[in-house]
Amino acid sequence: MQLLQDRILKDGKVIGSNILKVDSFLNHQLDIALFNEIGKEFKRLFNGCEVTKILTIEASGIAIASITAQYFNNVPVIFAKKYIGINMDNENYEAEVFSFTKNKLYKIRVSKNYINSDDKVLIIDDFLANGRAILGLANAVRQAGAEVVGAGIVIEKGFQKGRGVVEKEGIRVESLAIIEKMDNGEILFKN
């Protein structure tokens, strides 16, 4: 997606050889017009998949998933929770996800009320790196007996093992920008 690649080149900041800061438009300050273009592109890629729910994980995936849902007939968005509140259900699908950016193991939770065996679920997230978050979300979907139609990713770190790990589970991966390399502050996309 050219618009996204251009934006990453313009506003992304590479730190070391592994961290890409895109918090000016993707995961702290959010460019809603860009998110609409992202949503349209996910619709084009997953058109005909009869998506009934969109699943993401707090916090960075929520806005992208919500804007994207508008292009899928406003299907419900569910975000997996990393943190427990007193207002949560007790009956949840649970999975463990290790976050490399927070260096922490999370138990993610999705209420059993909101995914059922008839659902065709599109998973959306901002980044694909090691694939742990996507596997955890897919695990929750499959516990419900539902189908994962695929994973829609905004930025894939193509030099990490996420895609292989996720595809090995039979999950289709569509990334809008795939970074092949980012050494010395320079970003090279896979085209």
Added chain:
Amino acid sequence: MQLLQDRILKDGKVIGSNILKVDSFLNHQLDIALFNEIGKEFKRLFNGCEVTKILTIEASGIAIASITAQYFNNVPVIFAKKYIGINMDNENYEAEVFSFTKNKLYKIRVSKNYINSDDKVLIIDDFLANGRAILGLANAVRQAGAEVVGAGIVIEKGFQKGRGVVEKEGIRVESLAIIEKMDNGEILFKN
């Protein structure tokens, strides 16, 4: 907002005299069509305020703020972070917020890059109860020398002290549904 009140009556669950579970449409599973109506209503209420940024707090506020931004010329949305990641800025506006639903004191952070003294900031959140989150967000805005044009709240617990606390700071509060009482599982709205 009648549509919202009807939905709360239909799908909200009262637990005890203080907890309202609305996770089927507001803060776990998200009804994006409803969020669009909420966004339109916030636009009607804050029309003419020349909003330049929308500020919210992770995680439940993000989707509402993002959909709402579409009715304010796609102004940038910023969500205050409760949890530190390695991809964060070091220069942040910080404020402390006590969460009653998580029974925890958070330090919230907003990068200094994304709010400046020219900004007119609309704060959006799903609930107003004790007002701590709104005060923390307003504190961050004011550290930036920017203006808080108001707080747009989806559901206000009118029987708690949030509105008084926030209005005392000179902040305009607009809530789309105000619950006056919710005893014995019954919800009574202030009209």
